[in-house]
Amino acid sequence: xxxxxxxxxxxxxxxxxxxxxxxxxxxxxxxxxxxxxxxxxxxxxxxxxxxxxxxxxxxxxxxxxxxxxxxxxxxxxxxxxx
Amino acid sequence: xxxxxxxxxxxxxxxxxxxxxxxxxxxxxxxxxxxxxxxxxxxxxxxxxxxxxxxxxxxxxxxxxxxxxxxxxxxxxxxxxxxxxxxxxxxxxxxxxxxxxxxxxxxxxxxxxxxxxxxxxxxxxxxxxxxxxxxxxxxxxxxxxxxxxxxxx
Numbered sequence: 001x002x003x004x005x006x007x008x009x010x011x012x013x014x015x016x017x018x019x020x021x022x023x024x025x026x027x028x029x030x031x032x033x034x035x036x037x038x039x040x041x042x043x044x045x046x047x048x049x050x051x052x053x054x055x056x057x058x059x060x061x062x063x064x065x066x067x068x069x070x071x072x073x074x075x076x077x078x079x080x081x082x
Numbered sequence: 083x084x085x086x087x088x089x090x091x092x093x094x095x096x097x098x099x100x101x102x103x104x105x106x107x108x109x110x111x112x113x114x115x116x117x118x119x120x121x122x123x124x125x126x127x128x129x130x131x132x133x134x135x136x137x138x139x140x141x142x143x144x145x146x147x148x149x150x151x152x153x154x155x156x157x158x159x160x161x162x163x164x165x166x167x168x169x170x171x172x173x174x175x176x177x178x179x180x181x182x183x184x185x186x187x188x189x190x191x192x193x194x195x196x197x198x199x200x201x202x203x204x205x206x207x208x209x210x211x212x213x214x215x216x217x218x219x220x221x222x223x224x225x226x227x228x229x230x231x232x233x234x235x
Contacts, residue, residue: 007199008210058132078213081198082113082169
């Protein structure tokens with residue numbers, strides 16, 4: 001699936017998007033844990049879990065949502081437009 | 083009539099006000115780059131695949147809840163200097179209460195739901211803006227049942 005990152009998360013990871021193989025029964029939360037354990041940049045980007053927001057196929061999703069057949073997962077900080 | 087746009091270029095507030103459908107009452111909100119402790123510019127990042135759809139969904143909710151005859155939402159992205167307009171919300175309805183409430187609803191919800199992120203520049207120093215709890219609280223106040231409004235007609 002495609003992972004996309006924005007704002008502080010994008011800068012901390014150093015990527016705006018990447019392709020990853022993700023088990024469909026995995027939750028967003030467990031994927032975040034997995035990535036954090038894999039690499040310090042992800043650990044830094046996801047350090048404050050309370051300040052992470054997610055969208056599955058462009059729909060806002062909770063951390064415990066199952067990824068399922070979604071094609072795109074976006075991870076970003078709380079929005080600050082307007 | 084719903085018109086939602088995400089664009090880098092500046093918008094003409096007067097021209098947008100003149101083209102909205104509807105008579106009776108027109109309300110608008112314009113957000114402008116503010117000199118918060120020496121801010122010289124801001125940069126707006128967004129999630130292109132999601133932004134327009136999320137703005138359109140908010141506009142559709144407002145039109146249904148307040149029976150609007152017209153709704154225009156324009157949000158700029160990219161870099162903007164101090165004093166430039168960032169966002170424009172225009173709502174039209176037969177009476178002022180609906181137009182004013184819908185306009186406040188749209189800007190309050192947009193600030194907490196639409197995928198935009200703001201970076202402030204003070205000269206060369208750049209800092210991401212943190213989301214405010216007060217914005218969450220304002221947006222949450224609109225979660226009452228449809229038909230309830232803040233102002234009496």
